[in-house]
Each structure stands twice: as structure tokens, then as C-alpha cells.
Amino acid sequence: MGDEAETYGLTWPGKGRAAAEASAPATGRLEPDPARSVGSDDSPHLFIEGDNLEVLKLLGGDYAGSVDLIYIDPPYNTGKRLAYDDDFADHTAGNSSSRDPGARRHAPWLSMMYPRLLAAAELLADGGVLFVSIDDTELPHLRLLLNEVLGEEAFLGVLKRRAARKTAHLSATMSDLCDYVVCYARGRLGGRLSTASSTEATRPVLNRGNAVSERVLPRGTEARCGDGVHPAGRRCVRSLEFEILDDLVVQGGRLVGEVRVRGPFRVNQDLLARTVFITRRGGLRRSLLPEELGAPKAMSDLLDDPEFYNERGSECLADLLGAPVFEHPKPVGLIKHLVRSVPRPSGDLVVLDFFAGTGTTAQAVMEVNAEDGTHHRFIMVQRPEPLRQVAKLPDGTRLQTIADIGRERIRRVIEGMGARAPGFRAYTVRDDGA
Ligand SMILES: C[S@@+](CC[C@H](N)C(=O)[O-])C[C@H]1O[C@@H](n2cnc3c(N)ncnc32)[C@H](O)[C@@H]1O
Structure with a gap:
């Protein structure tokens, strides 16, 4: 057989059917769900409950060519039992048992992803960026699939993220x-994907030896020390002493009211109010102003920052909800880094995540807006995948599905930010014919 008879490209049993699924018209509609929305009818952000293929097709009407950033974290097909289904392998006997084990493992995952990526590509704006989290199981297939859907020339790179502080001892x-x-x-x-030269850098706000003065931490100040009431009193963190004069009430990672502090401050009230945050250990530090950040540099493809480890994602969600209800949500810092990396020749971004899970991307967009003064909008899509066990939060809230977790998380972040965050509109897919 001559070489010409052989073909180059990714193929698998079921590919034709998967492509046909992408081009079949949507059968449902998006129904507003005011009871689950937060804020006014014209809130910029959307949370849509439903299967993402149907939703992507429905969004095609209003959003074709107008999404600037898509981040997705699809099931990795690890075969593990997680909060969501992460096993796509065909375990049925019969005809399929004679198939190549590779096809049985990967073909169903490819058939799930292919129509969704085709539909998502229709929504991307010219110059829009697609980020997909994945691990070794499907990385090779995903690369080939995206080469086919968006073209090999559309490939920007693969970021390698250190995902954990410690190695897993049980690995075979x-x-x-x-x-x-x-x-x-x-x-x-x-433009290029870039990163401010010191995005994650912070500075102290206190200096031992300076004259003691009083400052006010405004309502809505970021507080990484955990939700709850932290009583007023003297503190010593990293050998810097200061006194908190009012109880620190923290909800959704933010101060609920103003708090007065006495200490040897090295920054004035104005700079403090714009940049201060409370650290995980209860200390005070500040982020840098845009003009202090220096020229942006090209984003590195190696990500090794404790803020990007899975542990941070889990802690952040558990702090917000008061209970661990989902294994390994992505860390908010990772998605903020991606959002900030995208060139913005035309201003604010429309950010879509159609495997939204617990809504990490929504929180990242809201935090970037609050910190950078941007007005990015998010669209979250998540199916009502039932939790294996109904989650009961300490305040009595009951969450039955992963979509419930996502909406509750977003609601709490908005509540914590007070007037600084607009609300979101909830929608549900209805299929009247079904
Ligand atoms: C890896 S998790 C995403 C976690 C998310 N990045 C976070 O930080 O919470 C994948 C999510 O995709 C959802 N999902 C899987 N298939 C879906 C579909 N066809 N439509 C909508 N959501 C889907 C699962 O329920 C799960 O919540």
C-alpha cells in the first residue's frame, strides 16, 4: 500500500455521530430563574443550569463570535469516582469488548468533547482565547482534537501547573x-499572553519603629483569615505588633464592616484603603498598585505558585461554604492569572466556563473586577449533577447538585463584596418537547 492511501489525523469510533450532534439544532430554551438569581434583572453575569452542549447551541444566537475567554476544566477521564462522573470508558461487554482497549477508554471521552468544542469555537471572538485544564490521561487527544477544531496555527502553548504541595505516596x-x-x-x-512582572507580590503595611497611628480597614476588605468573628484585641504576626479596635467580622472572605486598627503604619489611609488585605495568619499586607507592577512580561508556561495549588482551591471553597463539599475545585488564583493574561485591545472580557463545577471562574472574574477596576462578565454553565450525598452547610443551607454549589458560592462572594459586586441572573434549560 502506498503512503497516499494512509491518512493523517485523529479518528475514533463514534466521531461522525459526535460531529452530527454538534450540528443538530438545539431543542430547548433558556428560562429565567429569578428565585435563584441575585440582584437586578439587568445583572451582567449569567449562571445557566443545563447540559453544556445544548446551552452552547442556545448561546449561539446572542453570543456567536463574542466570547473573549473560555476557560474549561472538563472531566479528566481518570476513571475515578469523584463528585462528578470522571469515567468515560466503555465497560460494556459484547461487540465493544473486541475493540482496542484504547478506543474503549478514550473514544467516549472524545465523543463527549468534540461536539462541545465545535460549538464553543463558534462563540469565540476573533482573538479570543481558549484555556482547557487537563492531565496526562487525555492531554495528547485534546491537543490533536483542538488542532482539528481550531487549527494547529491557533495553538499558543501548554501551561504546566504544579497542582499540589506534596507528592501522593500511594501512586503505583x-x-x-x-x-x-x-x-x-x-x-x-x-498581543501576547502576559503577566504583570510581580502580580502576586505584596508589601508590608506596618514597620516596627514607625510612630503608632490609627487607620481604618474599609468594609469589603479581602480577609484570607477565614469567615467568622475574630475578636478585637492585640496581635503580633511575623513579629509586627498592632491592635484591632473592632471585632473583625468576615463573610465570604471579605470584611462585613469597617474595622479600626492602631499600629506603626508605613502607608497613609488612602493607599491602605485601596490595597490592604488580611493574610491567612491574620496579619496585614497590601497588594501593589498597577503603576507599581512594572511592565508586563510574557506569561511563563511553568506555573509553580502556592496560590495555584489544589490545596488553595479546596481551602477557599470550604472557607466560603463552611464545609468541604467538592474535591479539588480549581484555585481562584489560577483562573485570575489566566483572566489577567489575555490581551484586551477592546476593553472588558466576556468569560465563559461551560464545565463550571463550583463556580471558581465566576469568583475569579469578580475578584479581578474588584481588584483591577474591570467590568468583565461571566457566563457559567453547569448541569444539575446530583451530589452523592446532600450537602448540609453549617447555616442550614442544603445543596443537592453541583449547580447548587456553584450558585451558592457565587451568592456568598457577592454578599462578601457588598456594593462592589453586581449580581447574576440564573437560567435553566427547559425542553418543552421532552
Ligand atoms: C472538573 S469539574 C470542574 C470543576 C471546576 N473547575 C471548579 O473549580 O469547581 C467538571 C464539571 O463539569 C460538569 N459537567 C460534566 N459534563 C457536563 C455537561 N455535559 N454539561 C454541563 N456540565 C458538565 C461536572 O458536573 C463537573 O462539575
């Missing part, structure tokens, strides 16, 4: 520490 072969974020653009990217 080698200990996984990394996963990946695969990056593609549609059309011409309006």
Missing part, C-alpha cells in the same frame, strides 16, 4: 504533581 508508577492548561486562540491574538 510515579507521583503526579502537575496538570496542564492547554491554550489556543481563535484568529489573531491581539
